Amino acid sequence: MPPSEALRAEEPALRHVRQKLPHDSAAKHARGAAPYIDDLPEPEGTLHVVPGGAPVARGRIVALRLDEVRAAPGVVAVLTAADVPGRNDISPSHKDEPLFAADEVLFHGQPVFAVVATTRDAARRAARLGRVEVAAERPSVTVEDALERGETVLPDYAFTRGDASSAIAGAPLRLDGQFRIGGQEHFYLEGQVALAIPGEDGAMHVHSSTQHPSEVQHVCARVLAVPDAMVTCEVRRMGGGFGGKESQASTWAAMAALAARVTGRACKLRLDRDDDMAMTGKRHDFRVDWSVGFDEEGRIGGVDMEFLARCGCSADLSQGVVDRTMFHADNAYFLPELRIGTKRLKTNTVSNTAFRGFGGPQGMLAMERVIDAIAWRTGLDPLDVRYANLYGEGRDLTPYGMQVEDHDVAPALMRQLEAQCHYRARRAEIAEFNAHSPILRRGIALTPVKFGISFTLTHLNQAGALVHVYQDGSVHLNHGGTEMGQGLFQKVAQVVAEEFGIGMDRVRITATVTDKVPNTAPTAASSGSDLNGMAARIAARQIRDRMALVASGMFDVPPEEVAFRDDRVFAGNESIAFGDLACRAFQARVQLSAAGFYRTPKVTWDRAKAEGRPFYYFAYGAACTEVVVDTLTGENRVVRADILHDVGRSLNPAIDIGQIEGGFVQGMGWLTTEELVYDGEGRLRTHAPSTYKIPVASDVPADFRVALFDGANREDTIYHSKAVGEPPLMLAISVFAALADAVHSVAPGRVVPLDAPATPEAILKAIGLAGAA
Amino acid sequence: MAAFRDGIRMAMRGEVVEVRDFAPATTLLDWLRLARRRTGTKEGCAEGDCGACTVVLGRERDGRLVYEPVNACITLLGQADGAEVVTVEDLGAADALHPVQAALVAHHGTQCGFCTPGIVMSLFALAHDGGAPSRQQVCDALAGNLCRCTGYRPIVEAAMEACAAPVADAFSAREAETLALLRRIGAGPGAFCGGERAFFAAPASEDELAALCLAHPDATLVSGATDVGLWITKALAPVDKIVWLGRVRDLDRIEDGEGELSLGATVTHARATPALAAIDPDLGELMRRFGSRQVRTAGTVGGNIANGSPIGDLPPALIALGATLELRKGDHIRTLPLESFFLAYRKQDREPGEYVRRVIVPKLGPNDRFRAFKVTKRFDEDISAVMMACRVTVEDDAVTAARVAFGGMAGVPKRAAHVEEALLGSSLGEGTSWRRAADAVSRDFTPLDDHRASAAYRSQVARNLVIKAMAEIAGAPSSATRIAGWREAADAAE
Missing domain, CATH: 3.30.465.10 (Uridine Diphospho-n-acetylenolpyruvylglucosamine Reductase; domain 3)
Known part of the structure; x- marks a missing residue:
């Protein structure tokens, strides 16, 4: 019996877990009654903060002319680096990014000052009166600019195994190429926002739309020169995060907190959409230089990939992001001999940051490009090249030395999807269509995803929760994870209700706040439910065990025979309502509050030696996408997508499917219509939705079939579920591969010179190059 | 200006709301959120592209009450004059969600929820259109509502369910009263709110408008404000004198x-x-x-x-x-x-x-053929990289007249004189003749590079669009020449 079936056979009936329950705030969302930070009632006299940015991308500040700003109507204060009582530094770790540029300008739009005024409108108008004089230098905008100057934010880093270059040189067939991968703007619908409210003794309460409240707390304390304990960060919900509010929320929270410190009044900062897009980081863009050696069956013997990452002006999270690119440059494939190198290039552009997948998608996309190139060169079906290279028995060591123990999942999942979506028949039908269609071309691709789950910065794999049971049996639930729409609060509440055997309506979900659960990891790396679900269960079980002892005493049965279900507690032939038992426990002076703490087992990673087990487990998935391309204009459309995705045993299938579909569509946007355009001066020209195009409803294929793979997590995760936040984004690589497949039909046998994103222009260019080659 | 009234009047929740002292460029969104503290409606972009701020205006059209969605972020407060303003807070009852809200919840159509109020309002308007919309029509109704979380599938399914049958809600129940109220507040002369240096004027006739334009040639004429709204929210332009045309029936x-x-x-x-x-x-x-x-x-x-x-x-x-x-x-x-x-x-x-x-x-004569193509990064709700339209007269398989115009290829919308000339006399049966005409695009235009497209792409696509149009006029079915907007489908639907 496979492990998954064994696990299912053991499982008792569950009342909340595995149910398709709606998001806890769904009805409030629909009524417009779910408050976001900008909706909260403002304390009397609240002031509004608007940053003023650098007018060029690189140079030294010669003069700051802010008199007109100060004199503008409604202005209460103007802040610069000189007003920072603590350290002028909002960077997460490398001390290389100031709150306000004091001397050196690092990127166009970098905050240099901030206006604090009685209304947001007054602050916006005043901010435009500031004159920042800079002795400008030619900025580094592209990776080539940075290479020429030799400027990096972090040292180069590589994985190697064997001798990649001789393996490639000695292989029967060889290919090499260069491939560009664009960045991506998060475009969370709620922009960055913070509301700072000063308290007594220099304390500061900061409402921040952040995925990392502990980081916001820490950075605010650092900027204000107060102990961490004086700052509390609270977040009930974000209007989307996607990684964009992991490290990047700190700047705006710290700016609001500084304004509140200076003025003694509550201060709110909500970025304009244009400022948000110009002033906050994005997904890293890359140039990838690759070469590969392989045999006639398409099996890779050696590969060399050099990832040139545009990190922007500072390190931010680039160490982890670009490392994750390396961890995913294998995707699901065994690479016998390899070199995976990286350069973390410093450019005068906004510091690139976390974005759903955290570098993984770029590594994976590059490898899938290599696989496609092998298929085009050998004439094999790309899917067969994929099968030929999958991890398997005796071929199970990743480039970073971790053994893939569950290498049977990817092939099983892919074979199942291949059959379900009739890949082979459709491949033949498409070839027939293309043979008779001079203008429109169709393409199809089936690509896998294998995504490592755990923070590769091992110490972040921890979580805390705080659970109270009150005397009426109602439950207060709090944990360190944040809600950005992904349904984390709902999933954890389902876990806690399940543990206590009570209805969901008895569990009160509360805002994440650093004075309840301290020292939290960011809600990132898809880890939210794995970590916080476990921490909350541990907290709930402590209370439940204490309550069981009370019931045991009352009814004279052993505590292990006390059962919590159906809003009651059963002991032998007796039972008592959960609330009544809570009341009895209180009267018996039993503590009904508990802090739960969880740390992920098994994970280790020694970066210097490139050894260990960075991931607790892998999440898998596969997608098959069919597209049509107009060879006269490059316009294109996804006509059908089939997805089979592995969430282990789902905590909430409705929420998981929402993550899968949403991730796929977001990834599709990254690889098709979403194009970040910087001009030669380093100015972002696509800084609003009028020019930066994320998918709309009609871009989603009308024929969209999403299913969950039937399998349990073999590791002991919360209810044997798997993380689902990031992995589905990479299912969209099938869209890109299908577009390349359609272009390939124009000039079969040639490597398609298509870069990402595959905008109509990029596709038309690739058609022209392929045809001309 | 004595005949003008000095305030604007709108209906909200069955009551008349009159606003007198307001900055002419106040947006409806700011007024709702800041003055009325109705925070259900969100600001996502302040340029009318994301739809998070969507509210619905109820107006009388052809004797019927119609509900139309607008972007409150670039709608001026004054443009609500004479309308019923409906926001997300107005839809549900204390104990029950509106059908479109309930469908969104049931289909798991919300994740972060920030776009949801706007989507609710777009679907509210769609539901009041009546008639079970197709998937395509639902997507059209939602093209102006960005959602970054869900991938839209559950939203589209919720919409199709909620709009499958005619909606019976509090708004349809009180249609007659609402119409009567709107007629009452919409009657009478134009409005002039403010003073000679800063005002929001809403003339009610062409003569009033012509007089206002002569008296204030520096005033900004506003109709839908879909562009002027951005001057206000993005450029912070001083738009102090506004003449709104929305009440000029003529x-x-x-x-x-x-x-x-x-x-x-x-x-x-x-x-x-x-x-x-x-x-x-x-x-x-x-x-x-x-x-x-x-x-x-x-x-x-x-x-x-x-x-x-x-x-x-x-x-x-x-x-x-x-x-x-x-x-x-x-x-x-x-x-x-x-x-x-x-x-x-x-x-x-x-x-x-x-x-x-x-x-x-x-209109087109019996021998006229028309084609229009819009090329964008994203099909819906995007600004053209290149827009091409042509009217070609064909007699006996030969082109006898041609008007070809482009957008996005020059500083203004412009005719392609060389292409037009080259098309004359070309034969539909001979592809080489009109392919040669397409090459003349390069003599008509020197387009620019920008964030929407490079000059090279624009030139190539402009040429290819002429080829595409002529291939279709020569008989190729559009299902073989384009990805969207098939003419055969439109013909079949008629």
Whole structure:
């Protein structure tokens, strides 16, 4: 019996877990009654903060002319680096990014000052009166600019195994190429926002739309020169995060907190959409230089990939992001001999940051490009090249030395999807269509995803929760994870209700706040439910065990025979309502509050030696996408997508499917219509939705079939579920591969010179190059 | 100006709300959120592209109460004059969600929830349109609502369920009362709110408008505010004197004649769509992809022309058709060919105090063929990289007349004189003849590089669009030549 079936056979009936329950705030969302930070009632006299940015991308500040700003109507204060009582530094770790540029300008739009005024409108108008004089230098905008100057934010880093270059040189067939991968703007619908409210003794309460409240707390304390304990960060919900509010929320929270410190009044900062897009980081863009050696069956013997990452002006999270690119440059494939190198290039552009997948998608996309190139060169079906290279028995060591123990999942999942979506028949039908269609071309691709789950910065794999049971049996639930729409609060509440055997309506979900659960990891790396679900269960079980002892005493049965279900507690032939038992426990002076703490087992990673087990487990998935391309204009459309995705045993299938579909569509946007355009001066020209195009409803294929793979997590995760936040984004690589497949039909046998994103222009260019080659 | 009233009047929750002292450029969104503390409606972009701020305006059209979605972020408060303003908070009862809200919850159509209020309002309007919409129609209704979380599938399914049957809600139940209320507040002369240096004026007749324009030639004429709204929210431009055309009934007329169609300047894109689609299905498809439903509800034919954008999608299509423009200043009315109106980038042949009155569009003759193509990064709700339209007259398999116009290729919407000349006499049966004509694009235009497209791409696509149009006119079915907007489907639907 496979492990998954064994696990299912053991499982008792569950009342909340595995149910398709709606998001806890769904009805409030629909009524417009779910408050976001900008909706909260403002304390009397609240002031509004608007940053003023650098007018060029690189140079030294010669003069700051802010008199007109100060004199503008409604202005209460103007802040610069000189007003920072603590350290002028909002960077997460490398001390290389100031709150306000004091001397050196690092990127166009970098905050240099901030206006604090009685209304947001007054602050916006005043901010435009500031004159920042800079002795400008030619900025580094592209990776080539940075290479020429030799400027990096972090040292180069590589994985190697064997001798990649001789393996490639000695292989029967060889290919090499260069491939560009664009960045991506998060475009969370709620922009960055913070509301700072000063308290007594220099304390500061900061409402921040952040995925990392502990980081916001820490950075605010650092900027204000107060102990961490004086700052509390609270977040009930974000209007989307996607990684964009992991490290990047700190700047705006710290700016609001500084304004509140200076003025003694509550201060709110909500970025304009244009400022948000110009002033906050994005997904890293890359140039990838690759070469590969392989045999006639398409099996890779050696590969060399050099990832040139545009990190922007500072390190931010680039160490982890670009490392994750390396961890995913294998995707699901065994690479016998390899070199995976990286350069973390410093450019005068906004510091690139976390974005759903955290570098993984770029590594994976590059490898899938290599696989496609092998298929085009050998004439094999790309899917067969994929099968030929999958991890398997005796071929199970990743480039970073971790053994893939569950290498049977990817092939099983892919074979199942291949059959379900009739890949082979459709491949033949498409070839027939293309043979008779001079203008429109169709393409199809089936690509896998294998995504490592755990923070590769091992110490972040921890979580805390705080659970109270009150005397009426109602439950207060709090944990360190944040809600950005992904349904984390709902999933954890389902876990806690399940543990206590009570209805969901008895569990009160509360805002994440650093004075309840301290020292939290960011809600990132898809880890939210794995970590916080476990921490909350541990907290709930402590209370439940204490309550069981009370019931045991009352009814004279052993505590292990006390059962919590159906809003009651059963002991032998007796039972008592959960609330009544809570009341009895209180009267018996039993503590009904508990802090739960969880740390992920098994994970280790020694970066210097490139050894260990960075991931607790892998999440898998596969997608098959069919597209049509107009060879006269490059316009294109996804006509059908089939997805089979592995969430282990789902905590909430409705929420998981929402993550899968949403991730796929977001990834599709990254690889098709979403194009970040910087001009030669380093100015972002696509800084609003009028020019930066994320998918709309009609871009989603009308024929969209999403299913969950039937399998349990073999590791002991919360209810044997798997993380689902990031992995589905990479299912969209099938869209890109299908577009390349359609272009390939124009000039079969040639490597398609298509870069990402595959905008109509990029596709038309690739058609022209392929045809001309 | 004594005859004018000094405040604007709207209906909210069955009550009349009158607003007198307001900055002329106040947006409806800021007024709702800041003055009324109705925070259910969100700001996502402040430029009318994301739809998080969508609210619905109820107005009387042809004797019926219709509910139309607009982007509150670029709708001026004054534009709500005479309308019922419906926001997300108004929909549900204390103990029950509105059917569109309930469907969104049931289908798991919310994740972060920030876009949800706008989506609710777009679906509320769709539900009140009546008739079970197709998936395509639902997507069209949602093209102006960005969601970054869900991938839209559950939202579209919720919409199809909630709109499958005619909606019976509190709003339909009190339609008669609402209509009576709107008639009461909409009656009478125009409004003039403010003073001589800063005002929001809403003239109620062409004569009032002509007089205001003469008295304040420096005033900004606003119709839908889909562009002026951005001057206010993005450029923080000092727009102090505003003359809003929304109450000038004489400018709101569609006259559908035998050989020509007359569209008044303030006819919205939404209302113009059926009349234009009747001329040719490509015009219907062009209008379907024009902005979003919110933009088409607010934006007007006259505004799109008078605004003078080099990429406004209507002018190239209307120029290809041979449209003429009518302008009025004081009592003087003049007409000119539409292409002559566009002088240079953002510069038009319009005198101070003059306004666009209407556009007259010749219909197609039996030998005329029309094609229009809009090329964008994203199909829906995107601004053209290149827009091409042509009217080609074919007799005995040969081209005897051609008008070809482009947007996005120059500082103004412009005819391609060399292409037109080269097309003359070309034979439909001989592909080489019109392929050669397509090459003439390079002699007509030297387009620019920008964030929408490179010059090289624009030139190549412009050429290829001529080829595509001629291939279709020569007989290729559009299902073999294009990805969207198939003409065969439109024909079948008729």
